Amino acid sequence: MVIMQLSLLILLVSPLLAWQFPAYNMTPGVTPVSHEIYELHMLVFYICLFILIGVSVMTIYCLVNYRHSQGAKASSIKGNLKVEIIWTVIPFLLLITIAVPSTLVLINIVDTSDPDMNIKVIGRQWNWKYEYLDEGIEFFSDLSTPLAQIKGLEPKGDHYLREVDHPVVVPINKKIRFLVTSDDVQHSFAVPDLGLKRDAIPGYINEAWVYIEKPGTYRGACQELCGMKHGYMPIVVEARSQEGYLQWLAEQKGEAYVSSDPNAPVINFVPPEPAVIKMDHDSIIARGKQVFEKHCALCHGLNGAGGACPTLVDITQKWSEDELISIVLYSIKGKAMPAFEDVLSDQEIADVVYYVSNSWNNSEGQLISAETVADARR
Amino acid sequence: MDAVQKTRSARLMRWVMTTNHKDIGTLYLWFSFSMFLLAGGMALLMRIELSMPGEQIMQPLFYNQLVTAHGLVMIFGAIMPALTGFANWQIPLMIGASDLAFPRLNNWSFWLLPFAITLLLSSFVVGGPPPDFGWTFYAPLSTTYGPPGTDAMILAIHLLGISSIIGSINIIATILNLRAPGMTLMNMPIFVWGWFVTSFLILAIMPILAATVTMVLTDRHFGTSFFSAAGGGDPVLFQHLFWFFGHPEVYVLAMPAFGIISEIIPTFSRKALFGANCMVYAIIAIALLSFIVWVHHMFTTGVLLVTQLFFMYTTMIIAVPTGIKVFNWVATMHRGSISFEPAMLFAIAFVLMFTFGGLSGIMLSVVPADYQYHDSYFVVGHFHYVIVTGVYYALVSGVYYWYPKWTGRMYSMKLANWHFWVTTIAANFTFMPMLFVGLAGMPRRIPDFPLEFAEFNLIASFGSLVFGLAQLLFGFLLIQGLWRPKNVSGQVWDGAKGLEWTISSPPPYHSFMDPPKVVGKTYQ
Ligand SMILES: [Cu+2]
Numbered sequence A: 001m002v003i004m005q006l007s008l009l010i011l012l013v014s015p016l017l018a019w020q021f022p023a024y025n026m027t028p029g030v031t032p033v034s035h036e037i038y039e040l041h042m043l044v045f046y047i048c049l050f051i052l053i054g055v056s057v058m059t060i061y062c063l064v065n066y067r068h069s070q071g072a073k074a075s076s077i078k079g080n081l082k083v084e085i086i087w088t089v090i091p092f093l094l095l096i097t098i099a100v101p102s103t104l105v106l107i108n109i110v111d112t113s114d115p116d117m118n119i120k121v122i123g124r125q126w127n128w129k130y131e132y133l134d135e136g137i138e139f140f141s142d143l144s145t146p147l148a149q150i151k152g153l154e155p156k157g158d159h160y161l162r163e164v165d166h167p168v169v170v171p172i173n174k175k176i177r178f179l180v181t182s183d184d185v186q187h188s189f190a191v192p193d194l195g196l197k198r199d200a201i202p203g204y205i206n207e208a209w210v211y212i213e214k215p216g217t218y219r220g221a222c223q224e225l226c227g228m229k230h231g232y233m234p235i236v237v238e239a240r241s242q243e244g245y246l247q248w249l250a251e252q253k254g255e256a257y258v259s260s261d262p263n264a265p266v267i268n269f270v271p272p273e274p275a276v277i278k279m280d281h282d283s284i285i286a287r288g289k290q291v292f293e294k295h296c297a298l299c300h301g302l303n304g305a306g307g308a309c310p311t312l313v314d315i316t317q318k319w320s321e322d323e324l325i326s327i328v329l330y331s332i333k334g335k336a337m338p339a340f341e342d343v344l345s346d347q348e349i350a351d352v353v354y355y356v357s358n359s360w361n362n363s364e365g366q367l368i369s370a371e372t373v374a375d376a377r378r
Numbered sequence B: 001m002d003a004v005q006k007t008r009s010a011r012l013m014r015w016v017m018t019t020n021h022k023d024i025g026t027l028y029l030w031f032s033f034s035m036f037l038l039a040g041g042m043a044l045l046m047r048i049e050l051s052m053p054g055e056q057i058m059q060p061l062f063y064n065q066l067v068t069a070h071g072l073v074m075i076f077g078a079i080m081p082a083l084t085g086f087a088n089w090q091i092p093l094m095i096g097a098s099d100l101a102f103p104r105l106n107n108w109s110f111w112l113l114p115f116a117i118t119l120l121l122s123s124f125v126v127g128g129p130p131p132d133f134g135w136t137f138y139a140p141l142s143t144t145y146g147p148p149g150t151d152a153m154i155l156a157i158h159l160l161g162i163s164s165i166i167g168s169i170n171i172i173a174t175i176l177n178l179r180a181p182g183m184t185l186m187n188m189p190i191f192v193w194g195w196f197v198t199s200f201l202i203l204a205i206m207p208i209l210a211a212t213v214t215m216v217l218t219d220r221h222f223g224t225s226f227f228s229a230a231g232g233g234d235p236v237l238f239q240h241l242f243w244f245f246g247h248p249e250v251y252v253l254a255m256p257a258f259g260i261i262s263e264i265i266p267t268f269s270r271k272a273l274f275g276a277n278c279m280v281y282a283i284i285a286i287a288l289l290s291f292i293v294w295v296h297h298m299f300t301t302g303v304l305l306v307t308q309l310f311f312m313y314t315t316m317i318i319a320v321p322t323g324i325k326v327f328n329w330v331a332t333m334h335r336g337s338i339s340f341e342p343a344m345l346f347a348i349a350f351v352l353m354f355t356f357g358g359l360s361g362i363m364l365s366v367v368p369a370d371y372q373y374h375d376s377y378f379v380v381g382h383f384h385y386v387i388v389t390g391v392y393y394a395l396v397s398g399v400y401y402w403y404p405k406w407t408g409r410m411y412s413m414k415l416a417n418w419h420f421w422v423t424t425i426a427a428n429f430t431f432m433p434m435l436f437v438g439l440a441g442m443p444r445r446i447p448d449f450p451l452e453f454a455e456f457n458l459i460a461s462f463g464s465l466v467f468g469l470a471q472l473l474f475g476f477l478l479i480q481g482l483w484r485p486k487n488v489s490g491q492v493w494d495g496a497k498g499l500e501w502t503i504s505s506p507p508p509y510h511s512f513m514d515p516p517k518v519v520g521k522t523y524q
């Protein structure tokens, strides 16, 4: 019993130690707002700690000094209005010391006026879409951790579940306004290092702003339960210098980047060759497999055997290829499967349907061209 | 039918047909304990999944289904029925009534429960798929995107709501009409006060929950679009409605728990409850405030600045009456004569850990900081400190306190002490790490997590398994106690005050057939 009591004591003191490891405290972050939030958090934390220690010390004092086993006699006191007033007023004053700075910080947080640039963020089941409103670029950002790592077939990488194929790239020292919304259910766009969290709600556009002081890669994740793959839709923000950002922008638009610095080395821009899409069986299977592992395998299983979702073994006996294409495009009403009409290109859908209908005991399917998929779109 | 069978079925029918408040209280308590083990088992499955990064034992969809069922069954199947069980047993005994005001209604309000929970969980068995959107069932995840099992859940919530509403009406009618002569409202035990106020809360919020789930139902099947932006509806409206129910619901759970603690601390401090009247005023203040704080669950939805400020201030103010209660409990122990029976151990631990949970609630009320905490594991840690080491501790404490009164037998003190220490250590091992991974940015309701959260999640999983085992010990010692000698006096605890201690242990099947005369205050 004594050992248990001691270990409880050690356990209760351990949070104070944990506070010494910044990895387990709130991040101070890299924006003025996140610094302010961090300071507020520490202020409230110390006030709460003060109250907790006060209550604990009083309790322990009573437990030690007024023990029945040591013959303590109970007093007959039933109350005292004066102390009741004291412990009503003191917490009230403490709360005011919290409320005032909180109010000031909050007023700053909601002031999204005069941004230098605007990025629309659209939460989707289950990826993020970013639209650079002033630049006319847009792209999807999907989890890039391989399924084999999730299933434990491969060792996990450093950024397990916190890596994406297309990070959202932004410049430092600019006021960036995010316009957050959703295409389907509620999500929440959150990056702790930027002090940023805004719910993505269909039919609403919520505004938030950041001003990043340091170049770097900042990682967050969807914070509002949004269905099956809620845990698999990370957010990666890459903050670059103005120069680096413009260069990235040019790349995205397929333009040559002209540095504003006359001494900068001239980069010869070669527009990328349009890739030739090979239509032989092996190339389609290889491409389809990639698409499948990225978008389908988490539920339908790496080998198509299903699990949470229906099995794909023998699926061609149930559905024709045209039907499969329409299911991938628009899903089936009442099923958990998301519609991929906006997520996948015609070619990708053609590839993945071909891959599925040529694997796992399925009858050999016909070659599907991107045009077939384009025709199937309503 | 031979004689043995006849008596057996008669014995069974006694429990089905009973209108006796003690029988129904017992049914409520055992039912809630079994639901507690069931929903706790679901929590353990989730903790096993979360013990290490990567997929361990289940698919993400099943994880979400467990998240949903765990929350709903714990709240509606375990904690609320357990509190109602206490109300059934204790309120008539404590106010000197012979039974509740509407005994047959009482029978119905219990027997709705097993069917409601069966309906709720049926989609796991008959192939729903079951609901997978968390106990908060936010639209449109539960409407347009909800699985068929959602409809069973909606009907189950209706049944559960009916059960709690008629239970509350019964309790209010009992308290208002059946108090023994001399027991004025301000003389009532604080436990009865807690339940009195809770009953009004339930009457106010359960119809709103019923309306909300009905709107979800019509959105799903009858072409309405209350919560669908595409049809001119509003997904945020759902959150307003849900949390207008949801926040007071927290106090529905907490208020009777406060009451139990307010009975136990004076008994084992052998001293009157400090500031008993202030305790009553604090309960009423908390109840009123609980209706104007709901937006603190929605700070990140983009509500207006003034709205956020208003709800930040009201939420902070709730700390004041809550603080009064905590300080009064401590002041009750001050200059008392304290002994450490298991009930008291749990009550003391309640005071400290509920305070801890409540303080993390103050942190959450600070809107800018909430932008970091919201929907992270910090929130999960916070409300589990409040509900597990708060409300559940009060329930356990209450069982240790009144079990000898109910059964006439004393459980094994030694096992109960073990139960306390193991539970308390394990609870902190389970919920403390959640606060820290939350601060570090781990979102809640995810089946898998990045590597940097691995150590603390492993600790939490380990703690939760030990916690679960300790609760099995609790169940064991309660059952074992039923075979121990029936030799407990009516008074049971030397410091206990109140009408229930003036009659034998166990009390006669029909107690207080002639109402006792109450002179002076309960705690004198
Ligand atoms: Cu999500």
Ligand SMILES: [Cu+2]
Residues within 6 Å of the ligand: B246, B247, B250, B293, B294, B296, B297
């Ligand atoms: Cu609340």
